[in-house]
Amino acid sequence: MTTTEHRPAMTAGRIAAVVYGTVAYVVFLLVFSWAIAFVEDVRVTIGDTALVPRTIDHGGPTVPAAVALLVNVVLLTLFAAQHSVMARAGFKRWWTRIVPAPVERSTYVLAASLCLAVLMWWWCPITAELWTVSGAVSGILVVISLAGWLLVLTSTFLIDHFDLFGLRQVVANARGRPAPTYRFVTPLWYGIVRHPIYLGFLIGFWVTPTMTVGHLVFAVATTGFVLVGIQLEERDLIRTFGDDYRSYRRRVPMLLPGAHRRT
Numbered sequence: 001m002t003t004t005e006h007r008p009a010m011t012a013g014r015i016a017a018v019v020y021g022t023v024a025y026v027v028f029l030l031v032f033s034w035a036i037a038f039v040e041d042v043r044v045t046i047g048d049t050a051l052v053p054r055t056i057d058h059g060g061p062t063v064p065a066a067v068a069l070l071v072n073v074v075l076l077t078l079f080a081a082q083h084s085v086m087a088r089a090g091f092k093r094w095w096t097r098i099v100p101a102p103v104e105r106s107t108y109v110l111a112a113s114l115c116l117a118v119l120m121w122w123w124c125p126i127t128a129e130l131w132t133v134s135g136a137v138s139g140i141l142v143v144i145s146l147a148g149w150l151l152v153l154t155s156t157f158l159i160d161h162f163d164l165f166g167l168r169q170v171v172a173n174a175r176g177r178p179a180p181t182y183r184f185v186t187p188l189w190y191g192i193v194r195h196p197i198y199l200g201f202l203i204g205f206w207v208t209p210t211m212t213v214g215h216l217v218f219a220v221a222t223t224g225f226v227l228v229g230i231q232l233e234e235r236d237l238i239r240t241f242g243d244d245y246r247s248y249r250r251r252v253p254m255l256l257p258g259a260h261r262r263t
């Protein structure tokens with residue numbers, strides 16, 4: 001094969017990777033926005049069309065609570081399994097023998113977004129209320145909850161938003177450049193807690209004016225998942241960054257700002 005025969009195929013592959021990465025990113029943005037409406041219990045409609053017909057507490061089939069619980073646990077398990085497996089360094093090494101390395105992250109983002117979409121699409125609300133507040137307190141809780149989502153979004157930019165969601169990798173590949181170097185950084189929120197993205201999610205999930213049984217199941221399950229995920233993520237980070245990360249762990253608390261530092 002001559003060089004001139006080889007080049008168009010490479011170029012087509014690189015363009016396809018950029019298109020794929022862009023689609024994965026757009027799907028992520030849509031599903032992330034949907035997730036905010038879902039957890040905040042906002043049914044979004046345009047005219048007669050319901051964009052978010054089902055939320056954590058509204059819509060969905062009328063089924064016995066035990067059936068709803070079973071369905072929700074299966075959905076949460078599917079979501080947790082996808083994240084726990086695909087986010088691990090060992091899986092990535094194996095996976096990139098099958099999937100081209102430049103689109104590995106985009107594939108992860110797409111799979112994670114689709115699992116979350118499946119969870120929200122089939123979620124069965126269990127609406128018995130555990131607590132509910134109204135008036136100014138309700139408004140304050142909604143603001144705190146939205147601040148959690150903002151913490152998630154801003155933290156992705158502090159690490160490297162476009163790297164985290166796979167776009168930097170496909171663009172570097174299209175330019176014929178090596179994959180971007182994976183850096184350990186600790187700016188702003190990362191100087192206060194080690195996991196501001198997960199903290200933001202926990203705030204978004206737990207702080208609510210109305211806590212139903214279904215919402216509590218979601219919050220407890222995702223909290224457990226986050227706590228286990230942190231252990232696995234930090235094991236990978238220590239393998240990659242060694243003493244830099246160990247020292248960071250001693251200096252900065254995991255999730256609670258100001259919590260007792262490890263010595």
Ligand SMILES: C[S@@+](CC[C@H](N)C(=O)[O-])C[C@H]1O[C@@H](n2cnc3c(N)ncnc32)[C@H](O)[C@@H]1O
Pocket residue numbers: 155159183184185186190194195196197198199233237
């Ligand atoms: C979904 S992000 C969550 C990051 C962090 N756990 C948080 O809650 O803000 C997961 C990715 O961030 C990376 N990561 C975690 N902490 C990092 C840091 N301080 N600097 C760079 N990358 C980091 C992990 O290696 C992993 O690939």
